[in-house]
């Protein structure tokens with residue numbers, strides 16, 4: 281029962297004390313976040329993992345790539361635990377290392393490896409944080425870098441200083457929305473479809489390319505539509521519409537603003553009381569923001585409650601199970617990134633941290 285689980289989780293937390301840290305992503309359900317020592321987005325949580333070197337066990341209530349990132353940034357003595365191994369991310373799964381290597385080979389054939397007159401290499405790979413450690417490692421090995429939804433523009437600027445073009449994966453929407461805001465024309469953003477030779481793109485599109493977009497998307501954020509925005513504006517003429525940059529381009533264009541979770545939170549916090557917000561991002565986060573800010577009217581653009589289905593796979597039962605394991609000296613569901621991947625992946629993450637203004 282819920283009471284029984286609550287009792288087990290609290291008892292384990294009390295017994296383990298500072299040896300345990302529980303991290304909870306913004307998109308987790310409230311029943312799980314009730315036990316989290318830190319709540320944040322994937323990058324904030326990875327940073328928390330790095331700061332809590334006193335904790336032997338890091339239990340990550342989020343999805344697989346986030347637990348991997350926590351393992352990359354934590355010490356070798358710490359173990360990272362994902363309460364349910366089936367909590368993946370459908371977007372991260374849309375680009376696997378074999379497909380990316382294959383793409384890279386074809387792009388190298390097409391563009392060669394020679395830098396241009398100003399020393400810029402033909403292609404710089406950029407991976408969104410929402411990707412496997414293997415892809416972060418790929419970027420580390422090939423002159424590339426990681427980005428988050430908060431620093432995507434800074435990272436693309438970094439990449440354009442060093443490369444003639446960017447290969448951006450896995451999220452086409454974040455890549456397109458960010459590059460468009462920087463003035464890159466849509467014609468110079470061909471899409472790479474890993475299922476077709478040369479991405480199924482004609483060579484001309486690839487010749488003129490500035491950003492080659494991978495064919496990935498977030499199944500939660502791609503649900504938002506311009507009709508939902510029109511409806512919100514009709515109902516609340518003064519509404520501020522803020523969407524996440526993982527939303528499709530027409531939705532980002534129709535919104536008042538687009539930004540990361542952190543951006544959305546800060547915008548709400550800075551607004552005068554009595555403001556109305558329509559938010560295009562994951563429902564658990566939107567409902568929590570609404571509960572935390574009774575002085576505003578805050579609602580989700582999508583009227584159909586739609587959480588991230590893989591985030592939802594973490595529930596208190598799994599949390600209680602891994603904590604009981606720790607009490608018995610067992611590390612269940614440990615996430616480890618092997619050194620051959622971890623070393624270059626850390627390089628790509630370090631480049632991102634250094635690129636930050």
Ligand code: CIZ
Pocket residue numbers: 305320321322323409410428429498526541
């Ligand atoms: O869509 C997601 O999963 C996001 C934005 C995660 C994160 O924390 O960056």
Ligand code: SF4
Pocket residue numbers: 307343368369370371372410498499500501562588589590591
């Ligand atoms: Fe992946 Fe989207 Fe879920 Fe985030 S919200 S974990 S990007 S499927």
